[in-house]
Amino acid sequence: MDESAAVAPAVQSILAAARERQGNGERVSVEARSLEAAFERARVAGRTPVITEVKPTSPTTEGRRDDDPVDLAEAMVDGGAAALSVLTEPEHFGGSPETLRQVREAVDMPVLRKDFVLRERQLDTVGADVVLLIARFVDDLVALTAAAQERGFQVLIEAHTRAEVEAALEAGADVIGINNRDLAALEVDLGTFEQVAPAVPAGQTLIAESGLQTREDVTRMQAAGADGVLVGSAIMDGDVQENTRRLTGDTET
Secondary structure, X not given: OOOHHHOOHHHHHHHHHHHHOOOOOOOOOOOOOOHHHHHHHHHHOOOOOEEEEEOOOOOOOOOOOOOOHHHHHHHHHHOOOOEEEEEOOHHHHOOOHHHHHHHHHHOOOOEEEEOOOOOHHHHOOOOOOXXXXXXXXXXXXXXXXXXXXXXXXXXXXXXXXXHHHHHHHHHXXXXXXEEOEEOOOOEEOOHHHXXXXXXXXXXXXXXXXXXXXXXXXXXXXXXXXXXXXXXXXXXXXXXXHHHHHHHHOOOOO
Protein backbone atom coordinates (compact mmCIF):
# COMPACT_ATOMS: atom_id res chain seq x y z
CA MET A 1 0.00 0.00 0.00
CA ASP A 2 2.92 2.32 -0.74
CA GLU A 3 1.53 5.64 -1.99
CA SER A 4 4.63 7.73 -1.31
CA ALA A 5 4.37 9.53 -4.65
CA ALA A 6 1.09 11.11 -3.50
CA VAL A 7 2.37 12.63 -0.26
CA ALA A 8 3.99 15.91 0.70
CA PRO A 9 7.70 16.33 -0.14
CA ALA A 10 8.61 16.33 3.56
CA VAL A 11 6.96 12.93 3.97
CA GLN A 12 8.64 11.62 0.82
CA SER A 13 11.95 12.59 2.38
CA ILE A 14 11.06 10.75 5.58
CA LEU A 15 10.10 7.63 3.61
CA ALA A 16 13.28 7.73 1.55
CA ALA A 17 15.34 7.81 4.74
CA ALA A 18 13.22 5.04 6.29
CA ARG A 19 13.84 2.72 3.36
CA GLU A 20 17.57 2.98 3.98
CA ARG A 21 17.47 2.10 7.67
CA GLN A 22 18.19 -1.42 8.80
CA GLY A 23 17.49 -3.22 12.04
CA ASN A 24 20.20 -4.17 14.51
CA GLY A 25 20.40 -7.68 13.09
CA GLU A 26 19.47 -9.51 16.30
CA ARG A 27 15.82 -10.51 16.55
CA VAL A 28 13.89 -8.51 19.15
CA SER A 29 11.59 -10.24 21.60
CA VAL A 30 9.50 -8.29 24.12
CA GLU A 31 7.09 -8.87 26.96
CA ALA A 32 4.72 -6.01 26.28
CA ARG A 33 2.97 -3.94 28.90
CA SER A 34 -0.72 -3.86 28.01
CA LEU A 35 -1.93 -0.64 26.44
CA GLU A 36 -5.56 -1.61 27.02
CA ALA A 37 -4.88 -2.18 30.73
CA ALA A 38 -3.11 1.19 30.95
CA PHE A 39 -6.13 2.90 29.39
CA GLU A 40 -8.41 1.21 31.89
CA ARG A 41 -6.26 2.38 34.81
CA ALA A 42 -6.51 5.95 33.53
CA ARG A 43 -10.30 5.73 33.23
CA VAL A 44 -10.65 4.30 36.72
CA ALA A 45 -8.57 7.22 38.01
CA GLY A 46 -10.92 9.66 36.28
CA ARG A 47 -8.53 10.64 33.50
CA THR A 48 -8.86 10.50 29.74
CA PRO A 49 -6.33 7.97 28.40
CA VAL A 50 -3.69 10.11 26.70
CA ILE A 51 -0.56 8.81 25.01
CA THR A 52 1.92 11.65 25.30
CA GLU A 53 4.79 11.92 22.88
CA VAL A 54 8.47 12.59 23.44
CA LYS A 55 9.12 14.42 20.16
CA PRO A 56 12.13 16.75 19.97
CA THR A 57 11.05 18.20 16.62
CA SER A 58 9.10 17.42 13.44
CA PRO A 59 8.60 18.75 9.91
CA THR A 60 5.37 20.43 11.05
CA THR A 61 6.78 22.28 14.07
CA GLU A 62 9.31 25.04 14.51
CA GLY A 63 12.44 24.70 16.57
CA ARG A 64 13.68 21.82 18.65
CA ARG A 65 13.36 20.80 22.29
CA ASP A 66 16.55 19.34 23.76
CA ASP A 67 15.46 18.53 27.32
CA ASP A 68 16.56 15.20 28.71
CA PRO A 69 13.98 12.73 27.31
CA VAL A 70 13.75 10.80 30.56
CA ASP A 71 12.96 14.01 32.43
CA LEU A 72 10.26 14.79 29.88
CA ALA A 73 8.82 11.29 30.14
CA GLU A 74 8.72 11.42 33.93
CA ALA A 75 6.98 14.80 33.80
CA MET A 76 4.36 13.29 31.50
CA VAL A 77 3.87 10.39 33.89
CA ASP A 78 3.47 12.84 36.77
CA GLY A 79 0.89 14.72 34.70
CA GLY A 80 -1.24 11.62 34.32
CA ALA A 81 -0.27 10.14 30.95
CA ALA A 82 -1.65 6.65 30.35
CA ALA A 83 1.21 5.68 28.03
CA LEU A 84 4.15 7.26 26.23
CA SER A 85 5.16 7.52 22.60
CA VAL A 86 8.82 7.95 21.71
CA LEU A 87 10.14 8.93 18.29
CA THR A 88 12.94 6.74 16.99
CA GLU A 89 13.17 8.45 13.58
CA PRO A 90 16.46 10.41 13.67
CA GLU A 91 16.72 12.58 10.58
CA HIS A 92 13.41 14.45 10.67
CA PHE A 93 12.14 14.04 14.25
CA GLY A 94 15.32 14.01 16.29
CA GLY A 95 14.54 10.64 17.83
CA SER A 96 16.62 7.52 18.39
CA PRO A 97 16.26 3.91 19.53
CA GLU A 98 18.46 4.74 22.51
CA THR A 99 16.01 7.42 23.64
CA LEU A 100 13.20 4.89 23.60
CA ARG A 101 15.33 2.38 25.49
CA GLN A 102 16.12 4.92 28.19
CA VAL A 103 12.52 6.04 28.56
CA ARG A 104 11.15 2.50 28.72
CA GLU A 105 13.63 1.63 31.46
CA ALA A 106 12.58 4.70 33.45
CA VAL A 107 8.80 4.21 33.44
CA ASP A 108 6.39 1.40 34.24
CA MET A 109 3.76 2.11 31.57
CA PRO A 110 3.48 1.08 27.92
CA VAL A 111 5.81 2.80 25.47
CA LEU A 112 4.98 3.13 21.78
CA ARG A 113 7.72 3.16 19.18
CA LYS A 114 6.82 5.95 16.74
CA ASP A 115 8.61 5.61 13.43
CA PHE A 116 8.13 4.78 9.77
CA VAL A 117 8.59 1.00 9.93
CA LEU A 118 8.33 -0.42 6.42
CA ARG A 119 9.81 -3.93 6.55
CA GLU A 120 10.36 -6.76 9.00
CA ARG A 121 14.05 -6.24 9.72
CA GLN A 122 13.28 -2.72 10.96
CA LEU A 123 11.29 -4.27 13.81
CA ASP A 124 14.58 -5.59 15.18
CA THR A 125 15.80 -2.17 16.24
CA VAL A 126 14.64 -1.71 19.82
CA GLY A 127 12.19 -3.25 22.26
CA ALA A 128 8.91 -1.45 22.86
CA ASP A 129 5.46 -2.34 24.11
CA VAL A 130 3.64 -1.06 21.04
CA VAL A 131 4.90 -0.49 17.52
CA LEU A 132 3.33 1.86 14.99
CA LEU A 133 2.65 0.71 11.43
CA ILE A 134 1.20 3.20 8.95
CA ALA A 135 -1.26 1.44 6.66
CA ARG A 136 -0.66 3.79 3.77
CA PHE A 137 3.04 3.03 3.50
CA VAL A 138 3.36 -0.69 4.27
CA ASP A 139 3.34 -2.96 1.23
CA ASP A 140 2.31 -6.14 3.06
CA LEU A 141 0.47 -5.03 6.17
CA VAL A 142 -0.72 -8.52 7.08
CA ALA A 143 2.79 -9.97 7.05
CA LEU A 144 4.41 -7.07 8.89
CA THR A 145 1.69 -7.06 11.56
CA ALA A 146 2.16 -10.79 12.11
CA ALA A 147 5.95 -10.38 12.30
CA ALA A 148 5.58 -7.66 14.92
CA GLN A 149 3.14 -9.68 16.99
CA GLU A 150 5.41 -12.74 16.82
CA ARG A 151 8.07 -10.63 18.54
CA GLY A 152 5.63 -9.68 21.31
CA PHE A 153 4.76 -6.17 20.15
CA GLN A 154 1.23 -4.85 20.32
CA VAL A 155 0.55 -3.32 16.92
CA LEU A 156 -1.04 0.09 16.46
CA ILE A 157 -1.99 0.48 12.81
CA GLU A 158 -2.53 4.05 11.71
CA ALA A 159 -5.24 4.83 9.17
CA HIS A 160 -6.56 8.00 7.57
CA THR A 161 -9.44 6.59 5.51
CA ARG A 162 -12.14 3.95 5.89
CA ALA A 163 -10.32 1.76 3.37
CA GLU A 164 -7.20 1.90 5.52
CA VAL A 165 -9.26 0.98 8.59
CA GLU A 166 -10.50 -2.09 6.72
CA ALA A 167 -6.91 -2.99 5.85
CA ALA A 168 -5.91 -2.58 9.50
CA LEU A 169 -8.72 -4.85 10.65
CA GLU A 170 -7.83 -7.48 8.08
CA ALA A 171 -4.22 -7.36 9.23
CA GLY A 172 -5.23 -8.05 12.83
CA ALA A 173 -4.33 -4.73 14.44
CA ASP A 174 -4.35 -4.72 18.23
CA VAL A 175 -5.11 -1.00 18.18
CA ILE A 176 -6.27 1.29 15.40
CA GLY A 177 -5.25 4.93 15.25
CA ILE A 178 -7.02 7.42 13.01
CA ASN A 179 -4.68 10.21 11.98
CA ASN A 180 -6.36 13.58 11.54
CA ARG A 181 -3.36 14.73 9.50
CA ASP A 182 -3.56 14.16 5.76
CA LEU A 183 -0.06 13.09 4.77
CA ALA A 184 -0.70 14.16 1.19
CA ALA A 185 -0.75 17.82 2.26
CA LEU A 186 0.21 17.72 5.96
CA GLU A 187 -3.08 19.44 6.77
CA VAL A 188 -5.07 18.61 9.90
CA ASP A 189 -8.84 18.23 10.18
CA LEU A 190 -10.34 16.83 13.38
CA GLY A 191 -13.40 15.96 11.33
CA THR A 192 -11.39 13.13 9.81
CA PHE A 193 -11.71 11.09 12.98
CA GLU A 194 -15.44 11.74 13.17
CA GLN A 195 -15.89 10.62 9.55
CA VAL A 196 -13.70 7.51 9.72
CA ALA A 197 -14.34 6.23 13.27
CA PRO A 198 -17.73 4.61 12.42
CA ALA A 199 -15.82 2.10 10.26
CA VAL A 200 -14.16 0.71 13.40
CA PRO A 201 -16.22 -2.04 15.10
CA ALA A 202 -17.22 -1.82 18.74
CA GLY A 203 -14.68 -3.41 21.03
CA GLN A 204 -11.68 -2.46 18.91
CA THR A 205 -9.34 -0.11 20.79
CA LEU A 206 -9.38 3.17 18.89
CA ILE A 207 -7.06 6.18 19.19
CA ALA A 208 -7.36 9.67 17.74
CA GLU A 209 -4.06 11.12 16.51
CA SER A 210 -2.77 14.56 15.45
CA GLY A 211 -4.09 18.07 15.77
CA LEU A 212 -5.40 17.91 19.33
CA GLN A 213 -4.56 21.15 21.14
CA THR A 214 -7.14 21.63 23.88
CA ARG A 215 -9.16 19.71 26.40
CA GLU A 216 -12.18 20.45 24.20
CA ASP A 217 -10.46 18.72 21.26
CA VAL A 218 -9.90 15.65 23.44
CA THR A 219 -13.51 15.45 24.59
CA ARG A 220 -14.66 15.94 20.98
CA MET A 221 -12.65 12.87 19.95
CA GLN A 222 -14.02 10.90 22.88
CA ALA A 223 -17.57 11.79 21.86
CA ALA A 224 -16.80 10.46 18.38
CA GLY A 225 -15.64 7.11 19.76
CA ALA A 226 -11.98 7.47 20.74
CA ASP A 227 -10.83 5.23 23.60
CA GLY A 228 -7.74 7.38 23.91
CA VAL A 229 -5.77 10.07 22.14
CA LEU A 230 -2.15 10.53 21.08
CA VAL A 231 -0.75 14.04 21.52
CA GLY A 232 2.71 15.32 20.65
CA SER A 233 3.22 19.00 19.90
CA ALA A 234 0.57 20.30 22.31
CA ILE A 235 2.33 18.43 25.11
CA MET A 236 5.88 19.37 24.17
CA ASP A 237 5.14 23.08 23.74
CA GLY A 238 5.60 24.53 27.22
CA ASP A 239 5.21 22.89 30.63
CA VAL A 240 5.02 19.19 29.80
CA GLN A 241 3.52 18.10 33.11
CA GLU A 242 0.88 20.83 33.15
CA ASN A 243 0.01 20.25 29.49
CA THR A 244 -0.47 16.56 30.17
CA ARG A 245 -2.66 17.25 33.19
CA ARG A 246 -4.77 19.69 31.20
CA LEU A 247 -5.41 17.29 28.32
CA THR A 248 -6.16 14.28 30.52
CA GLY A 249 -8.68 16.33 32.48
CA ASP A 250 -6.88 15.49 35.70
CA THR A 251 -6.91 18.37 38.17
CA GLU A 252 -5.65 16.32 41.12
CA THR A 253 -2.55 14.52 39.82
